[in-house]
Amino acid sequence: MSTETVTITRLGAQGHGIAESEKGPIYVPYALPGETVAIARNGNHGAVMSTSIASPNRIEPLCRHFSPDRDACGGCSLQHLADAPYRAFKRALVIDALKSKGLTPEVRELVVANPGERRRAVFSARRTEKDFLLGFNRAETNHIVSIEECPIASPGIVARLDAIRAIGQSLATGSETFRITVLETLSGLDIAAEGLKPLSDKQRRAATETVLGLKGIARASVNGEILIEPQKPLIDFGGVKVSPPAGAFTQATKQAEEAMAELVLSHIGKAKRVLDLFAGSGTFALRLARTAKVHAVEGEEKPLKALDHAARNTQGLKPVTVEKRDLYRRPMIPMELKNYDAVVFDPPRAGAEAQVKEIARSNIKTIAAVSCNPITLARDLKILVDAGYKIRSVTPIDQFLWSPHVEAAALLEK
Incomplete structure (x- = not known):
């Protein structure tokens, strides 16, 4: 790994800043065109260490979890770019x-x-020795950044993050990472966990009781199998009500x-x-x-x-x-x-x-x-x-x- 100063010339297809070098392009996450940055370079990738010239198109991110530091959520890559160039x-x-x-x-x-429009979100989740993580992976890693807010998700999902976390915790059987897909429907949240080992009868009962003790949950499923469905999840396709399968696109x-x-x-x-x-x-x-x-x-x-x-x-x-x-x-x-x-x-x-x-x-x-x-x-x-x-x-x-x-x-x- 080496340290050098580069100038970002354009954005790549993944939203990373690109600097040109004799050995080809260098991809620098969180950097914007026109910026001069000192980077720690590893092959054709660079991590920003400091910025000497900032882009006029750089804005303050809305979310506290968006940051180039080691605890950054990888759910977004361009919160720092102004609307017009974005x-x-x-x-x-x-x-x-x-x-x-x-x-x-x-x-x-x-x-x-616009912020707050996402009715469907896919979270990563895992039980640790001391806690339960629910959030998104740091970019290009398996490290889960646990979140307390998400400006892209609908208010209905954000308001129930604790409920989603409680359901995930009731389903987690070990320390393996699994996915929780959340869809906001007309009748409540449809929560689909995937990547878990089969649940025991005891775990099923505990998870069912957890869901029944929460408000605003229409259905919970594990690996495509419905665990409990207090209300049938419904979405509206141009005036036609449809109940999609658990975890469906x-x-x-x-x-x-x-x-x-x-x-x-x-x-x-x-x-x-x-x-x-x-x-x-x-x-x-x-x-x-x-x-x-x-x-x-x-x-x-x-x-x-x-x-x-x-x-x-x-x-x-x-x-x-x-x-x-x-x-x-x-x-x-x-x-x-x-x-x-x-x-x-x-x-x-x-x-x-x-x-x-x-x-x-x-x-x-x-x-x-x-x-x-x-x-x-x-x-x-x-x-x-x-x-x-x-x-x-x-x-x-x-x-x-x-x-x-x-x-x-x-x-x-x-």
């Missing part, structure tokens, strides 16, 4: 990913995220979800038969069913059952059919796609390359592509553009405030 950074992540594939469509302004903020849905629905327009791929619990399918017949395809059974149950028990929807199918191993082919006017797809971070190649061979006129990974989205859009589709717009959407992650919705036509 939003430009997020939008540039999408623009740069598209440019890497030779694509230069209209990229709209970022749909912004949902969009991190309702505001971002509604922005995506508005873009998708306005683009799909008057299509009468719509295909929703990687449909999850029905984020788009149930909204689309207000005006169109929808076929929803999803690889996991439990979210699909939640979608199907909601569709069957909501008045005023057009017919919704469901299909459990692994679209990575068995994508829908042009012969199957020919029955649809429009397609929506919102895959995991890996993207939808195999399925997109089949869509590219089809006659579907209208496509809405939603992605949490600009790199794989750009790859998939390139396939469609090469097949004759035109990108009408791309909208970056922020729902992971002060992180290097950004969503995007792309609208295409042929």
